[in-house]
Amino acid sequence: MPTYLLDARTATNHFPGIGRYTSNLARALVPLLAADEQLTLLHDPSQPSRWPLPPANGRVRHLPAPISPFSLAQQWQIPRLIRPLNAATYHSPYYLMPYRVGLPTLLTVYDFIPERYPQYTAPRARLLYRFFHRLALRSAAHVVTISEATGHDLLKGYHYPAAQVTTTPLAADPQFVPQSSAAQTHLRHRYNLPRHFALYLGINKPHKNLVRLIEAWAEVYRHMPQPWPLVIAGAWDERYMEPRLTAARLGLLGDGILFLGPVAEPDLPILYSAAELFIFPSLYEGFGLPVIEAMACGTAVVCAAGSSLPEVAGEAALLFDPHDTVALTAALHRAVNDDPLRAELAQRGRAQAQKFSWHNTAAATLALYRQLST
Numbered sequence: 001m002p003t004y005l006l007d008a009r010t011a012t013n014h015f016p017g018i019g020r021y022t023s024n025l026a027r028a029l030v031p032l033l034a035a036d037e038q039l040t041l042l043h044d045p046s047q048p049s050r051w052p053l054p055p056a057n058g059r060v061r062h063l064p065a066p067i068s069p070f071s072l073a074q075q076w077q078i079p080r081l082i083r084p085l086n087a088a089t090y091h092s093p094y095y096l097m098p099y100r101v102g103l104p105t106l107l108t109v110y111d112f113i114p115e116r117y118p119q120y121t122a123p124r125a126r127l128l129y130r131f132f133h134r135l136a137l138r139s140a141a142h143v144v145t146i147s148e149a150t151g152h153d154l155l156k157g158y159h160y161p162a163a164q165v166t167t168t169p170l171a172a173d174p175q176f177v178p179q180s181s182a183a184q185t186h187l188r189h190r191y192n193l194p195r196h197f198a199l200y201l202g203i204n205k206p207h208k209n210l211v212r213l214i215e216a217w218a219e220v221y222r223h224m225p226q227p228w229p230l231v232i233a234g235a236w237d238e239r240y241m242e243p244r245l246t247a248a249r250l251g252l253l254g255d256g257i258l259f260l261g262p263v264a265e266p267d268l269p270i271l272y273s274a275a276e277l278f279i280f281p282s283l284y285e286g287f288g289l290p291v292i293e294a295m296a297c298g299t300a301v302v303c304a305a306g307s308s309l310p311e312v313a314g315e316a317a318l319l320f321d322p323h324d325t326v327a328l329t330a331a332l333h334r335a336v337n338d339d340p341l342r343a344e345l346a347q348r349g350r351a352q353a354q355k356f357s358w359h360n361t362a363a364a365t366l367a368l369y370r371q372l373s374t
Contacts, residue, residue, distance in 0.1 A: 001036050001037065001038050002036065002037050002038070002088040002370075002373055003037075003038045003039075003040050003061075003085055003086065003087040003088055004029075004037065004038070004039050004040070004087065004088060004089050004091070004366075004369045004373070005040045005042065005082060005085065005087040005089065005090045005091065005103070006022070006025070006026055006029070006039060006040070006041050006042070006091045006093075007042045007078075007090065007091065007092045007093065007094070007097065008022050008023075008026060008041045008042055008043045008053055008093075009042055009043060009044045009047075009065055009067070009068075009069055010022055010069060010093055010094045011023050011026075011043065011049055011051040011053060012044060012047040012048065012049045012051070013047070013048050013049055013050055014047065015094070017110065017289075018093055018094055018110070019049065019050075019051035020051060020173070020289075021093060021108070021110075021146075021170065022051065022053075022093045023051035023052055023053060024171070024173065024358045024361075025093075025358065025361060025362055025365060026039070026041060026053050026054055027052070027053070027054045027358070028358035028359055028361065028362035029054075029362045029365065029366055030054045030059060030060055032359075032362055032363055032366050033059050033366070037059065038059050038060070038061060039054075039059060039060050039061070040060075040061040040062075040063055040085060040087065041053055041054075041060065041061070041062050041063065042063050042065040042078070042081075042082070043062055043063070043064065043065065044064075044065060044066050044067070044068075045064050045066060046066040047066075050265065063081070063082070063085075065077075065078065065081055067081075069094055069096040069097065070096060074097070074098050075098050075099065075100070076098075078098040078101065079098055079100065079101050079102060082101065082103075083102070087103055088103070088104070088369070088372075088373030089103055089104050089105070089106060089369045089372045089373050090103040090104070090105045090106070091105070091106040091107075091108070091365070091369070092105065092106070092107050092108070092136070092140075093108045094108075095107065095109070095132055095133050095135075095136040096132055096136075097136055097139070099135050099136065099138070099139045100139065101139075104141045104142075104372035104373065105139050105140045105141055105142075105372075106140065106141070106142050106143070106144065106365075106368055106369070106372060107136050107137065107139070107140035107142075107143050107144070108143075108144050108145075108146070109133075109143055109144070109145050109146075109150060109154055110145075110146050110150065110286040110287070111146075111150055111153075111284070111285065111286030111287075112150070112153045112154075112157060113207060113284060113286075114126050114129045115129070115130065115157060116153070116207075116284050117206070117207050117283075117284065120205065120206055120207065133158070134158070137158055137160055140164075141164070141372055142164050142165075142166065142368055142371075142372060143160065143164060143165050143166070144165075144166050144167070144168045144364075144365065144368065145165060145166075145167050145168075145286075146167070146168065146169060146170050146286050146287045146308075147167060147169060147285075147286060147287045147307075147308035147311060147312070148167050148308070148311055149285075149286075149307045149308035149311065150167075150286050150287075150308065151165050151167050166364065166368060168361045168364045168365055169287065169312075169356050169360075169361060170287045170289055170292070170356065170361065171292065171356040171357050171358045171360075171361060172289070172292045172293045172295075172296040172353055172356065173293075175266075175268075175269050176268070176269050176272070176292075176293045176296040176297050176353075177269065177296060177297065177298075178273050178297055178298035178350075179269055179270045179273040179274075179297065183270045183273075184270055184273055184274040186270075187267060187270045187271060187274055188274060191260060191263075191267075191271075193231065193258070193274070194228065194229060196226075196228040196276050197228050197229050197230070197231045197258070197274075197275055197276065198217075198228055198229075198230045198231065198275060198276060198277040198278075198279055198332075198336070199230075199231050199233065199271065199272070199275035199277065199278050199279065199294075199299075200213060200230065200231070200232050200233070200234075200278075200279050200280065200281070201233045201234050201263070201268070201271070201272070201278070201290050201294075202234045202280070202282070202290055203234055203235045203236070203237060204232075204234070204235075204236055204237055204240050204243050205237060205240055206240055206242075207282060207283045207284050208281070208282050208283075209281040209282055209283050209304070209322055210232065210242075210243035210281070211242050211243055211246050212281060212322070212325050212328060213230075213279060213281045213328065214230075214243055214246045214247050214250065214252065214257060215246065215250070215325055216325050216328040216329040216332055217230045217252070217256065217257065217332065218250040218252055218256065219329045220329060220332045220333055220336055221252065221256045223333070224336060224337075227255070227256065228276065228336070229255060229256055229257060229258045230252075230256065230257050230258070230279070231258045231260055231275070232257065232258070232259050232260065233260035233261065233262075233263050233271065234260075234261075234262065234263070235262050236259075236261055236262070244259060247259075268293070269293075269297050272293060272294045272297035272299050273297045273298060273299065275294075275299050276299075276300070276336075276342065277299070277300050277301075277302060277335050277336065277342060278290070278291075278294035278299045278300065278301045278302070279301075279302045279303070279332070280294075280301065280302070280303040280304060280309070281303070281304050281320075281322050281328060282303075282304055282306075282307075282309070282322065283304065283306060283307070283322050283323070284306065284307045285307050285308050285309055285312075286307075286308060287308050287312060288303070288307075288308055288309045288312045288313075291303050291309060291312050291313055291317065292312060292352075292353050292356055293353075294349070295313075295316060295317075295349030295350060295352050295353040296349075296350065296353035296354075298346050298349070298350055299346060299349070300318075300335060300341075300342040300343075300345035300346045300349065301313060301316070301317040301318070301345060301349055302317060302318045302319075302320065302331050302332060302335050303317045303318075303319060303320075304319070304320065304321075304322035305319035305320060305321060305322070306321075306322050306323075312356075313352065314352045314355075315348065315352075316345065316348035316349045316351065316352035317345065317349065317352075318331050318334065318335055318341075318345060319331075
């Protein structure tokens with residue numbers, strides 16, 4: 001029985017993006033396995049996780065591995081742990097991994113933000129990032145990237161062989177669907193939100209381009225007959241206060257800009273659905289999952305025409321140059337003031353979101369497992 005080993009030690013709360021990827025991939029792989037195939041999941045039971053893994057059964061095995069990906073000890077402890085399995089392949093969703101497992105190895109690569117925006121990462125951290133990426137790439141027989149844009153960055157920055165790179169896009173989780181009016185009304189009451197608002201969801205790191213978004217929104221807000229606020233939701237890094245300071249300087253705090261902070265996972269589909277418009281101005285994304293999530297919820301999207309975002313949004317979003325405040329302002333003016341356009345974008349967005357599925361990602365990944373094991 002061929003055994004494919006997926007290292008799910010990153011399916012923990014410490015790794016929100018990678019945890020989501022690993023959890024969805026594992027669950028989508030299970031129904032695709034042949035009768036004579038088995039999926040073994042390395043996992044760390046000592047770490048809290050909101051990312052469920054498929055339960056153990058005849059085709060799924062859980063192998064406890066309470067060994068941190070940040071630990072040097074994983075270099076010998078993980079190979080020793082998995083050796084009795086006689087596995088056919090090893091898949092690491094993270095570049096901090098055991099680099100000599102003695103198996104054909106598949107590596108997932110997401111983005112290269114520390115290298116594309118070095119000014120926001122300490123020099124030592126950048127050197128370590130590149131060093132360990134090189135080790136991981138040298139260990140991998142094949143690499144999957146979450147977008148063509150990330151694949152291009154990999155080929156350009158590391159000169160990795162193109163024949164050994166496959167793109168397997170992400171997808172929205174199943175709960176991201178249009179929500180009822182009653183659910184939206186209830187959410188507005190709980191979060192004290194108005195009937196109409198635009199939405200940004202994500203962290204406030206500089207490459208997310210929030211300062212430019214707030215400056216553009218200030219111009220749009222001043223010319224709206226019945227102004228809506230822009231709601232900025234998501235995790236907040238206190239090192240980067242410039243978006244909030246910019247909103248205060250422009251006199252938008254409280255009326256024109258609402259900083260919501262982190263939102264509970266079950267509330268995200270309702271928040272997307274309740275928004276008139278979702279705006280994603282990021283300068284660089286490995287994939288840009290919030291764009292697909294908003295589209296899946298039936299919300300019109302305005303997003304940056306850079307990095308992976310055009311391949312994710314397709315023709316279903318209003319695109320703009322993320323380096324051009326005038327272009328962003330014009331796109332927002334158009335989206336805010338054109339009700340039929342928003343309705344059309346919402347319709348196109350739902351169709352676009354359906355092009356991405358964890359089933360397809362898992363099928364492509366399983367094909368690579370089989371290819372590497374022969």
